[in-house]
Amino acid sequence: MATVNPLIQHMSSAINVTPSQIAFVLSLLSAYPIGIVYRLFFRHKTPSFQHLYFMLTGLSVFYLNFGSECRHSLINITLTSLMVSLFGGSILCNVFVFLFTMSYLFHYILICSDDMEKHDINFLVPQIVVTLKLIGLSFDAYDAAKQKGSKREVVGSVSDGYNPLYGLLENMGYCFWIGAALIGPQFSIDRYRKFISGSLPPDLNGSLVQSIQDLFVSIAFIVVYSLLSSVFPTAYLLTDEFASMNLFKKLVFVVLWHHTILTKYCGVWHISGGSCTLIGLSYNESKRPVENKESKEILINKWDGLANVIPTKLFTSYKFQHVINAFNIQTNLWSFRHIYRRLKFLGSPALSHVLTLIFLATWHGPYSGYYIMFVSEFLIMMLEKQSEKYTDFLESIPSWIRVVFGKIVVATLTSYCFLSFILIKYDDWFSVYSAVGFFGHWVILGWAIILLLAGYWSVDKKRGIKSS
Numbered sequence: 001m002a003t004v005n006p007l008i009q010h011m012s013s014a015i016n017v018t019p020s021q022i023a024f025v026l027s028l029l030s031a032y033p034i035g036i037v038y039r040l041f042f043r044h045k046t047p048s049f050q051h052l053y054f055m056l057t058g059l060s061v062f063y064l065n066f067g068s069e070c071r072h073s074l075i076n077i078t079l080t081s082l083m084v085s086l087f088g089g090s091i092l093c094n095v096f097v098f099l100f101t102m103s104y105l106f107h108y109i110l111i112c113s114d115d116m117e118k119h120d121i122n123f124l125v126p127q128i129v130v131t132l133k134l135i136g137l138s139f140d141a142y143d144a145a146k147q148k149g150s151k152r153e154v155v156g157s158v159s160d161g162y163n164p165l166y167g168l169l170e171n172m173g174y175c176f177w178i179g180a181a182l183i184g185p186q187f188s189i190d191r192y193r194k195f196i197s198g199s200l201p202p203d204l205n206g207s208l209v210q211s212i213q214d215l216f217v218s219i220a221f222i223v224v225y226s227l228l229s230s231v232f233p234t235a236y237l238l239t240d241e242f243a244s245m246n247l248f249k250k251l252v253f254v255v256l257w258h259h260t261i262l263t264k265y266c267g268v269w270h271i272s273g274g275s276c277t278l279i280g281l282s283y284n285e286s287k288r289p290v291e292n293k294e295s296k297e298i299l300i301n302k303w304d305g306l307a308n309v310i311p312t313k314l315f316t317s318y319k320f321q322h323v324i325n326a327f328n329i330q331t332n333l334w335s336f337r338h339i340y341r342r343l344k345f346l347g348s349p350a351l352s353h354v355l356t357l358i359f360l361a362t363w364h365g366p367y368s369g370y371y372i373m374f375v376s377e378f379l380i381m382m383l384e385k386q387s388e389k390y391t392d393f394l395e396s397i398p399s400w401i402r403v404v405f406g407k408i409v410v411a412t413l414t415s416y417c418f419l420s421f422i423l424i425k426y427d428d429w430f431s432v433y434s435a436v437g438f439f440g441h442w443v444i445l446g447w448a449i450i451l452l453l454a455g456y457w458s459v460d461k462k463r464g465i466k467s468s
Contacts (some may be wrong), residue, residue: 008384013287020121024182024442025222028059028268031179031275032215038279039204048166052175058176062126069123073130073175076101078135081171085164088138088143097138102363109365116365117275119308119422128176128363132334137189139338154388159223170196171298179275183268185306201283201302204464211305221267221311225260232257234422250436251412258415261422262314265327269308282306306330309333320384323414336359354378368425376417383447390454409443416440441461 034057042053061068063360080097087093087322105127109116174192175181201207225258232253236242242250276282286307290308313326324332339359364370378400387394396401415442420429 018120023065024121025268025271027065027178028182028275031272032059032211032278034178035211035275041274043279044198047201048169050196051169051206053175054173055169058178058181061178061377062123062176062181064122066126069199072104072123076104076127076130077171077175078136080137080167082164082170084138084141084171085167085233088141089354090142094138095141101134104314105131105363106155106366116367116424129181129186130439131363132186132331133175135423136186136334137174139342140189160283177281179272179279179281180306183272185276185308186334187306187330191281191305195279197280200285201280204280204333207280207283207303211274214270214277216272217311218267218270221270223264223265225267228260228263229257234261237419237423237432239436242432247436247439251416251439254419254436255411255415258418259315261409261418262327266309266311268456273307276306294345316407317414318403320380323410324381331360332355347466350382353381365424367424368426369415369420369422372429373417373419374439376420379444379448380413380417383444383451386446386451413440415441431433 030380033322038050038053042050045053050163059070060075075202079100083096085098108124112122116124130189158299170193171189172198174189177192191200197401222370236256237254242253245253273282282303282305284302286305290419308328308330310326310329313322317323317326335356340352343355346355357378358371361370361374419432423429423432
């Protein structure tokens, strides 16, 4: 990051966050004035002007944050644009873009390993985002070719009469819109093209109010995080004092620590989502206003098309699937569309799921903690799905007991698994898991044994009924 401004340094000392975090949040907030200028002066301009505006404003913010390191995004976007222009819609293009962008990211994650282990903010944060965008860009070109029957008909390829320079400008605008360039959300090039052409959204009614609401929500979450992060710091997990507490206190601390981290994600994702709403990019095409019996229009949030988190669902989840559906939504959709769906040829949903999670772990970086977390996620989701077979038994339990018990289990296990996502080094996550006696792993093992025994019991019961 560039030299720290004295004002930012003073603010960081006052509210107990790092200068890089303050500068990053201010950069996210810059999407609001940039979005207002776009609404007022650029929304109805030609596509080239719109691309240029997004590119120049985004690059400026990148440079203020990361200095010359912004060249990494430029290199990746330029080479991917060249490949899509020349070979878009081909397997060659997909393989090249996937291997190049992932290996480039992997290389610099290894070089900047100290920053990654400390979760410090550097150019790799937006680089991780742009990597998925560029892989999706190539895959979308391939899908378009399959639908149209020939790669010569792919929008964005030279063989389609497409100007490579315009293609590069379009992809720069797509990747550098600052409201989504730093931490997401992910969205397709097709959505971006509809947005630039003016066909999405049909109007901006309600977008300003919704974006302001998102801004206030984000500020509230960031304030809560700044207050709680000093009470439940990550560093405390590695102290002797934490190790000396009894198991119950340790688990309570881990749950509260995890929810503190979640407030940070909710805060920054609401900023980015709100800025996308401000310019109209987050319009949800699947939602249409409906009328009630008195023929009065029912208000529907039609601006949640790029929502990356749903806090009300996230903090009240009593099923693990609820957490998946409410957290990092757009990245999950991207993974389903571009990885999981393409592995159907394997004929095994479980294997496709595993390989998708392995990709996500690798995308985050070459650290064992990421793999431990995603493996745990797979096991828990598999066990929860298997548990649904016994709905007759579960429905015999009062609903309030199921909900309360479910919330306790979900909060405890998700927090436990999240430890290795933050403490990514083996020595760190193993130390904390040892301190809590590998509690979560024993719960997962016990859950699996119970389901195994229940399966044997149900089989024996069915055999007894048939024999009688």
